[in-house]
Amino acid sequence: MAERNTFRLMLLILGVVFAFLYIPISVLVGLSFNEGGLPTAWTGFSFKWYGALLENDDILGAAANTVVVAICSTILSTFLGTFLAVGVEIRRRNGKWLETVIFAPMIIPDIVLAIALLSFFSLLGAKMGLHTIIVSHVVFNLAFVCAVVRARLKSFDWSIVEASADLGASTITTLYRVMVPVLTPAIVAGALLAFTLSVDEFIIAFFTAGAGRSSITLPMQIYAMIRFGVTPEINALASIVMTVSVICLALSQRLNKGGLSG
Amino acid sequence: MNQSFLSIQKVQKNFGPVTAVTGVTLDIRENEFFALLGASGSGKTTLLRMLAGFEKLSGGDVQLEGSSIAHLPPNQRPLNLMFQSYALFPHMTVAQNIAYGLEMDKLPKKQIKASVDEILQVIQLEHLRNRKPDQLSGGQSQRVALARALVKRPKVLLLDEPLGALDKKLRSEMQLELKRLQVEFGITFIIVTHDQEEALVMADRIAIMKDGGLLQVGTPQEIYEAPESRFAADFIGVMNFLPIRKSSQGFVTANGLAIKANQINNSASNSDAVAAIRPERLMIGEDGDNALSGEITAIAYHGLDLLLHLKTDLSETPIVVRMTADVAEAHCPSTGQQINVSWYAKDTHIFFA
Numbered sequence: 032m033a034e035r036n037t038f039r040l041m042l043l044i045l046g047v048v049f050a051f052l053y054i055p056i057s058v059l060v061g062l063s064f065n066e067g068g069l070p071t072a073w074t075g076f077s078f079k080w081y082g083a084l085l086e087n088d089d090i091l092g093a094a095a096n097t098v099v100v101a102i103c104s105t106i107l108s109t110f111l112g113t114f115l116a117v118g119v120e121i122r123r124r125n126g127k128w129l130e131t132v133i134f135a136p137m138i139i140p141d142i143v144l145a146i147a148l149l150s151f152f153s154l155l156g157a158k159m160g161l162h163t164i165i166v167s168h169v170v171f172n173l174a175f176v177c178a179v180v181r182a183r184l185k186s187f188d189w190s191i192v193e194a195s196a197d198l199g200a201s202t203i204t205t206l207y208r209v210m211v212p213v214l215t216p217a218i219v220a221g222a223l224l225a226f227t228l229s230v231d232e233f234i235i236a237f238f239t240a241g242a243g244r245s246s247i248t249l250p251m252q253i254y255a256m257i258r259f260g261v262t263p264e265i266n267a268l269a270s271i272v273m274t275v276s277v278i279c280l281a282l283s284q285r286l287n288k289g290g291l292s293g
Numbered sequence: 294m295n296q297s298f299l300s301i302q303k304v305q306k307n308f309g310p311v312t313a314v315t316g317v318t319l320d321i322r323e324n325e326f327f328a329l330l331g332a333s334g335s336g337k338t339t340l341l342r343m344l345a346g347f348e349k350l351s352g353g354d355v356q357l358e359g360s361s362i363a364h365l366p367p368n369q370r371p372l373n374l375m376f377q378s379y380a381l382f383p384h385m386t387v388a389q390n391i392a393y394g395l396e397m398d399k400l401p402k403k404q405i406k407a408s409v410d411e412i413l414q415v416i417q418l419e420h421l422r423n424r425k426p427d428q429l430s431g432g433q434s435q436r437v438a439l440a441r442a443l444v445k446r447p448k449v450l451l452l453d454e455p456l457g458a459l460d461k462k463l464r465s466e467m468q469l470e471l472k473r474l475q476v477e478f479g480i481t482f483i484i485v486t487h488d489q490e491e492a493l494v495m496a497d498r499i500a501i502m503k504d505g506g507l508l509q510v511g512t513p514q515e516i517y518e519a520p521e522s523r524f525a526a527d528f529i530g531v532m533n534f535l536p537i538r539k540s541s542q543g544f545v546t547a548n549g550l551a552i553k554a555n556q557i558n559n560s561a562s563n564s565d566a567v568a569a570i571r572p573e574r575l576m577i578g579e580d581g582d583n584a585l586s587g588e589i590t591a592i593a594y595h596g597l598d599l600l601l602h603l604k605t606d607l608s609e610t611p612i613v614v615r616m617t618a619d620v621a622e623a624h625c626p627s628t629g630q631q632i633n634v635s636w637y638a639k640d641t642h643i644f645f646a
Binding site: 188190191193194195196197198199200201204208209212213 | 345346347366367368369373374376378380381382383384393394397398441442445
């Protein structure tokens with residue numbers, strides 16, 4: 032009897048935790064379909080706020096910027112992060128301190144990184160814009176891609192690299208014919224994670240975007256709009272961003288687990 | 294025929310303060326099936342990896358047909374290695390795995406396909422050509438790994454514990470198969486193994502390695518019948534050891550039994566020694582030059598033969614006697630029975646401590 036009550040209590044706690052986590056998100060998604068647009072009354076199901084997004088040039092511009100930043104920083108950080116991971120694994124012997132240095136951007140608070148990058152760009156006298164956001168996103172995405180690829184390398188059978196060399200392949204050939212194909216699931220997973228993080232990222236983009244509307248990203252646009260209250264348009268926009276993020280993360284997780292079977 | 298086809302000259306390998314291979318000199322002949330035999334840590338795998346080019350030499354030289362290959366990276370050596378873990382490319386099919394080495398040689402596509410087809414036939418895996426490595430059994434993976442290394446027709450094929458992961462029955466089948474392929478392809482094979490039976494069955498010559506050095510090099514018969522050290526005698530096959538002393542009357546055991554011997558190894562700097570006798574050289578009865586008696590404490594039936602354990606006052610460990618099936622039938626040994634065995638002086642090996 033006591034055991035059964037404990038079990039029920041645990042179920043209850045589980046329910047409360049899930050409610051706490053997901054009710055706000057559900058409300059947001061729900062309201063994005065509310066025809067009336069007021070959070071206090073449900074007047075009917077409608078896509079009209081999603082339609083309104085398409086007519087808002089500010090939002091479309093910001094969305095385009097976000098896609099540019101996310102794609103560029105993902106490509107760069109995936110390329111560099113993969114090489115970094117392979118390099119660190121090969122030189123594992125003196126890698127302990129190197130590891131800490133590489134993962135620092137994951138642990139340092141975003142606001143610190145944002146200020147640091149802003150100071151750095153100012154010091155260089157760089158003109159700020161989308162390109163500085165891209166470089167900044169590469170800084171922290173690099174660490175995430177590297178972490179994902181390294182996790183896969185931990186169980187990597189290095190003898191296939193030796194086998195490739197033994198069969199006559201040069202280092203470069205071994206890299207693209209053996210290492211990259213075997214690591215592809217992890218590389219793609221890292222790329223998807225980087226893309227998601229970049230789409231979501233606000234603080235660093237805000238600090239390194241410079242002045243003017245031309246380099247505003249979606250999170251910055253939402254922040255600007257929210258100063259006049261939460262509109263149903265924002266709900267719709269947030270729902271879209273969330274959906275993209277969830278899909279990317281789910282794919283990333285799947286690929287990461289799938290390992291070699293692909 | 295060139296006597297020194299592959300010449301290993303004073304090859305040394307240090308890992309920091311540890312010396313893994315200590316100045317090994319060895320000449321391997323063309324078309325020879327050569328076995329490097331030793332326990333783990335004896336340096337045999339390190340030596341093999343130096344031949345393949347995966348470990349740099351700390352000293353010495355390796356020459357193939359008279360020219361040094363020691364400075365060449367693995368992808369430029371006309372040697373191929375079959376890895377202990379097989380190291381098949383997991384993202385490629387069986388056929389793609391085998392074709393890989395030929396593609397690296399930039400051979401025309403048609404020729405690659407013909408070579409792959411041919412070798413698949415030789416290893417009898419044509420039906421699995423489109424499988425991925427994770428869909429193969431251990432024995433099949435082993436064959437693919439062998440085919441992948443063999444298809445390039447290297448001057449020397451190096452095999453690192455090639456049969457280590459197979460079960461016993463498959464292993465003995467593959468021993469003969471490897472031997473057949475070696476003759477058929479006419480390629481020098483150098484195999485690393487810790488399994489003395491494997492080395493005896495397959496190799497033309499065996500090098501026993503211990504602590505990074507060579508202990509003895511010879512044909513399986515030489516190694517088995519005339520071991521030069523107590524370690525070699527103990528490592529290969531089963532051997533009985535009796536502690537003895539050298540006295541003015543010759544060799545005697547602790548309780549005064551005289552031992553007659555023809556094969557005396559290393560000179561006597563002290564008088565303590567052991568007499569070593571193979572179990573199959575011990576005969577029931579007293580026809581031999583040396584004799585002892587003991588009580589049968591255990592009988593192990595092996596089909597073709599019986600192994601008897603005799604308790605004697607000559608050594609702490611039991612004396613092992615090998616009895617063929619027909620002899621066993623004539624004598625009907627049983628545990629607890631007291632029997633006399635004897636052997637010839639030519640079959641006694643003496644090793645000084």
